[in-house]
Amino acid sequence: MIIMNKKAAFYTLGCRVNQYETEAMIDLFTDSGFEIVDYSKSADVYIINSCTVTNEAARKTRQIARRAKRANPNSLVGIVGCYTQAFPDEVESIDEIDFIMGSSGKLQIVNKVSELLAGDEFDAEIKDYKELNDYEGLEVKRLTNTTRANVKIEDGCNQFCTYCIIPYARGPVRSRSEKSVIEEVKNLCSQGVKEIILTGTHLGAYGSDKKNKDALAELIEKILDISDIKRIRLSSIEETEISDKLIALIAEEKRVCSHLHLPLQSGSDKILKAMNRPYLREDFIETVEKIRKLVPDIAITTDIIVGFPGENNESFSKTVEIVKEVEFSKIHVFPFSIREGTKAAEMKNKLPGDIISAYSKKLRDVNEELMLKYQRKFINKVKEVLVEEERDHRTGMLTGFTDNYLKVLFAGPDAAQNSLLKVRLTDSADPHHVKGELVD
Numbered sequence: 001m002i003i004m005n006k007k008a009a010f011y012t013l014g015c016r017v018n019q020y021e022t023e024a025m026i027d028l029f030t031d032s033g034f035e036i037v038d039y040s041k042s043a044d045v046y047i048i049n050s051c052t053v054t055n056e057a058a059r060k061t062r063q064i065a066r067r068a069k070r071a072n073p074n075s076l077v078g079i080v081g082c083y084t085q086a087f088p089d090e091v092e093s094i095d096e097i098d099f100i101m102g103s104s105g106k107l108q109i110v111n112k113v114s115e116l117l118a119g120d121e122f123d124a125e126i127k128d129y130k131e132l133n134d135y136e137g138l139e140v141k142r143l144t145n146t147t148r149a150n151v152k153i154e155d156g157c158n159q160f161c162t163y164c165i166i167p168y169a170r171g172p173v174r175s176r177s178e179k180s181v182i183e184e185v186k187n188l189c190s191q192g193v194k195e196i197i198l199t200g201t202h203l204g205a206y207g208s209d210k211k212n213k214d215a216l217a218e219l220i221e222k223i224l225d226i227s228d229i230k231r232i233r234l235s236s237i238e239e240t241e242i243s244d245k246l247i248a249l250i251a252e253e254k255r256v257c258s259h260l261h262l263p264l265q266s267g268s269d270k271i272l273k274a275m276n277r278p279y280l281r282e283d284f285i286e287t288v289e290k291i292r293k294l295v296p297d298i299a300i301t302t303d304i305i306v307g308f309p310g311e312n313n314e315s316f317s318k319t320v321e322i323v324k325e326v327e328f329s330k331i332h333v334f335p336f337s338i339r340e341g342t343k344a345a346e347m348k349n350k351l352p353g354d355i356i357s358a359y360s361k362k363l364r365d366v367n368e369e370l371m372l373k374y375q376r377k378f379i380n381k382v383k384e385v386l387v388e389e390e391r392d393h394r395t396g397m398l399t400g401f402t403d404n405y406l407k408v409l410f411a412g413p414d415a416a417q418n419s420l421l422k423v424r425l426t427d428s429a430d431p432h433h434v435k436g437e438l439v440d
């Protein structure tokens with residue numbers, strides 16, 4: 001079906017999976033003749049790919065929907081994705097909304113929109129999250145940025161961490177077929193993409209629905225065999241899902257980035273249990289030791305939630321202790337915030353905001369020390385940097401990432417953009433950037 005003279009605009013909230021799915025929906029609309037315009041412009045259709053991880057993300061989704069209706073009161077405004085799936089009644093009650101769609105059905109979104117444009121009523125049926133059993137075959141064909149691309153290989157999560165709403169928004173684990181992933185990666189390579197980030201709601205669960213614990217490592221091997229992609233990075237993976245095969249691949253294959261994002265969340269066993277995380281602190285430390293035996297300089301980054309209900313000075317100091325022991329190269333600090341609909345929202349012993357802020361500040365300070373410490377290991381070394389398509393907006397310098405996720409700033413010509421270049425790391429610019437110089 002081709003629709004002429006209609007404009008569509010998209011807004012994405014949340015994670016890499018949402019970014020990927022928006023790109024895929026943009027492809028579908030483009031294939032059907034829609035002109036894609038910036039969200040700030042007047043459009044006939046506005047699609048908001050929503051997030052529900054925090055109450056704040058939900059509030060922002062509502063605000064963005066209202067902005068669309070102000071830009072064009074005659075437009076169709078739709079909210080799709082996680083927020084709608086987890087809280088359909090809440091989303092439907094927003095006055096500015098013309099249609100909603102949950103976490104499934106995005107492949108049919110153009111048909112649905114066309115029916116609405118033709119005057120049909122929208123059927124707002126949202127499947128129960130437990131019935132989201134099929135992997136929906138969204139694909140990304142065209143890209144706006146060809147330096148790196150997210151490639152979604154998995155959807156859903158069975159873990160039900162007590163602070164997290166995602167399993168209710170994404171349903172159970174289901175894996176994308178190898179064939180479909182490989183076709184997409186080949187196509188991305190032919191468009192000049194240098195780095196892919198394998199991503200999923202619970203990436204490390206890839207293949208678990210088919211009872212194959214080595215599925216992720218096997219998929220990476222196949223991608224390396226059949227494509228000339230320059231780099232493969234993993235978005236985030238649980239320490240319990242790191243297989244020996246995966247560690248061996250990182251150690252032996254230069255094209256697999258020397259970087260793992262392993263969410264720790266807390267260093268206290270008591271808090272880990274309250275969070276329903278699937279490991280204890282010693283398990284985590286052992287896994288990191290095992291990885292570092294084969295890949296000593298690997299970047300290990302993490303997420304930590306501070307101020308979880310029941311946390312006290314003792315449990316928080318266990319977190320500070322372990323992050324120093326593990327020497328993460330970067331920590332994303334998330335101050336605990338109540339997400340309605342989760343078990344943690346019902347827990348007693350919630351912490352006052354000033355304590356959560358004090359814990360967050362302390363951990364962010366530790367993070368900066370650790371980031372600088374990790375950078376120092378690489379000063380005077382030559383690393384390959386994948387140069388971004390845009391210069392650093394503060395300094396005007398070229399910027400890019402090493403395989404081990406150091407962000408480098410260096411002087412060079414525009415022609416260097418979107419290529420892999422050798423750069424000598426000369427000094428720390430700040431905890432988040434390293435200075436470098438091009439090596440010919």
Ligand code: SF4
Pocket residue numbers: 157158159160161164165166167201202
């Ligand atoms: S593993 Fe835990 S934090 Fe991650 S998506 Fe699943 S429930 Fe949420």
